[in-house]
Amino acid sequence: MNERKDDLLERLFALKAHGTTVRTEILAGVTTYLTMAYIIFVNPAILSQAGMDFGAVFVATCLAAAAGSLIMGLYANYPVALAPGMGLNAYFAYTVVPQFGGDWRLALGCVFASGVLFLALSLSPLREWLVNAIPRSLKYGIGAGIGFFLAMIGLQNAGIVIDHPATLVTLGDVGATSALLAMAGFVALVALYYRRVPGAIMLIILGVTLAAVLLGLQPLEGIADMPPSLAPTFLQFDIRGAFETGFVTIVFVFLLVDLLDTTGTLVSAG
Structure with missing residues (x-):
């Protein structure tokens, strides 16, 4: 049975040709998940400030990341996980939605339109031409x-850093427990990485998280629960209304930033 599984994985992913093993890929996958899991909470936290339902965005973030990563792994056979971008959500919440008078449905209409254009661009030779035209240093x-x-x-x-009315950013209370724990985790991560300890990032993330729970910095409210409903935000975009209120400029910005963001990330990570 194990030999059959190994043959199937070899046919799907060509592990030997890429100089890797099933164990290495599982460890890398878990590490990648733990490294990017912050998006599950940060993305809905940002978008909820624009009036969107936190629970619905939480579920949508998980589903989008899962679907994108599965397609990237099973279809493209490329070891890169995908998730919602962390720059465009701030632009969406703090610039676009206020410009639309707080109506996030209009802003979602722009996002949907830019997504359709991005998909069409990706399926055409123009995307490859644009990617090759961007200087490597810029990528x-x-x-x-x-x-x-x-x-x-x-x-x-x-x-460790906090807001400041004059300089925007200033040094926070580095003697606080949370700051000391973060700095200790970073130092330990560098040490383990230098010693080439397998799964160093995963071990530090789990260790710091456990320490935060034990120190009372992060309340433990349970391990599993039913997911919130998608209904408050599912298909709640208003394309017709967006067309009437400065649609073209915003869609172009979404499309351009998305194109540069994904290109730069993919090149630097790959």
């Missing part, structure tokens, strides 16, 4: 910029 720069953005989110959640 790497986009990836680095996204990394700094995510690092800033982590530093802010840990309380």
